Amino acid sequence: MKRFLALAVCASLVLISGCNKSSEPGSGNGSGGKKLTIALMPKSKGNAYFISCKAGADEAAKELGVDLLFDGPTDPDPAKQNEIIENWITLGVDVIAAACENKEGISTALKKARGKGIKVVTFDSDANPDARDFFVNQATPEGIAQTLMDEAARLTDSEGEFAIITASLTAANMNEWRKDIEARLAEKYPKMKLVDTKPCDDLKDKAQAEATNLLSAYPNLKLIMAICSPAVPGTAEAVKQAGKTGTVKVIGLGLPSENRKYVHEGVTQSVILWKTKDLGYLTIKAAVDAANGKLKPGATDYDAGRLGTLKIEGESIVLGKPFIFNDANIDQFDF
């Protein structure tokens, strides 16, 4: 028995060493009219947000005639993204496009890919700058802040009191948005007044409680702006229960699916996010153009097909202004 095992192990070793000689030349890079292979990785596969990104990616892949591989972790193991990327490197894909769950961790694998001549594009959430060629940025902080402030002004005829509910007073990205919101307010809307900013710890029920407090503390409040996603439905529920539907407007940054009900009831007026389908489309388009040389380092604008010409800031391609979901269009989106 043991001898058989030993023989079999020897045989498989011979097999391994025999096979590695036959690694084919010339596969991998897209020269000579060969179909490009683009590998697309979400943070996690089951997430509705990324599934709708994939719909746009499929559209771009079809339009551009490239093979699209879509794979990502199905369990919460942070090493999985690295493993899949390393498998893709061996597989010899032409471009890797990834949304990074673990910035530092994934960067080691992406750097290895670049070392092997594979182009790397990140989307949604960036890796370390030296680990990728381009970052497809769904929205800049100023873009998000300006869209929120402009929408608030439009709904309140640019006058009156409003309040903000944020995730926490220390979250870096939200503080950046708040800074930009206040800058926009000071610059363009002198008759509007930000009366209070409350944290909700990224919890829906806490957001609801804070919104209820705000409603009783500020009877003249005209609008509440919720800038973290659980706070949007939480705030809407508070406004609805206080019987102030329509008198106090609700807007926020969140997923259409979580807010559809309140938007149709007229509690929430606008939900602001980007079109995830466009994000997927742009990611694949940029990946293909990075591979065939149309998108070069140092470029300042980029012809993104059906999305028009987009700005490149540094190495990040900006998708453009965020999209406003409202009663008229929210049913067209399923994430």
Place this chain on the structure above:
Amino acid sequence: MLRHETILLLVLVAEWFYFNAVGRRFGTLDNTFDIMRHSAEIGLLALVMTPIILTGGIDLSVGSLLGLCAILFGKLWRDAGMSLPMAAACTLLIGAGAGGLNATLIAGLRLPALIVTLGTYSLFRGFAEAITHGVDTFTNFPDSFLALGQQHFAGLPTQVWFFLVVAIGVWLLVHRMTFGRSFRAIGFAPEGARFAGLPVERRLVLAYVLAGFVAALAAIIYTARLGQAKADAGTGYELFAITAVVLGGTSIFGGVGSVHGTLLGVAAIAVLNNGLVHARQPREVAGMLTGVLLLVALGASALPKLLAKLRPPRHAPAPLSSPTHPS
């Protein structure tokens, strides 16, 4: 009759040929090294899980301990200012200590291993999350350290050498020393082993402390491979390790099993996971096929026994001349 390990080896060879036929680059040396690198940590955990399951025990805490050790290793190096070798040595000691905690509760207080390690499973992961508040990560390790997880040494990925040393060590322990026989004896009947004069407690302590120590080693290798230590490192690894051990033919009730079986189990799962990517199949298929593989392999070894039972006896009644015929 085919032994379980032989069936598994045939499965492994079949996997190999299949993926080599459908995946252009599956059979390359680079990919073989990838498979080894990606399975080193789970392989290490499966190796030390084998003696534990042989004793009829189980250790659900190894994945959490991997996470905790990764965090402590980062903490000792970055915040306590230790040199990397010093931090590694301390981490290994902490790992062994954590294994000692399991051992004390299981061997000393004679509590069920399933419940004790379910407790430490939460405890160790909880510590890791508390220390980092779930957000702190340790990065920017020097290249000389990352080489342990990302570079080659003497022709093999560096961590494979560590894996080989542990594999040979555990194999010798289980198959060439009296320890192995006492593990099996404890697995068959702990009270019997005790009455036979075996130092049951000491043997159990050895198995669990070894598991803790090797989980810490796996944590260091994991950190070097990813270049990052985070509180969620090794989530779910305990179940992968147990799957590999059971797939390798070790009975979950203890007493029966082998280290080479475990190695084949690890290899069969690792090749399947990697090969599916090369066959351009989505990742979720791997989970399904691992389950199928486990059930088929277990079924295949149970089938001959079942058939033997069903087959009508040819020379009934059995000849009296062989009353002690093993059935």
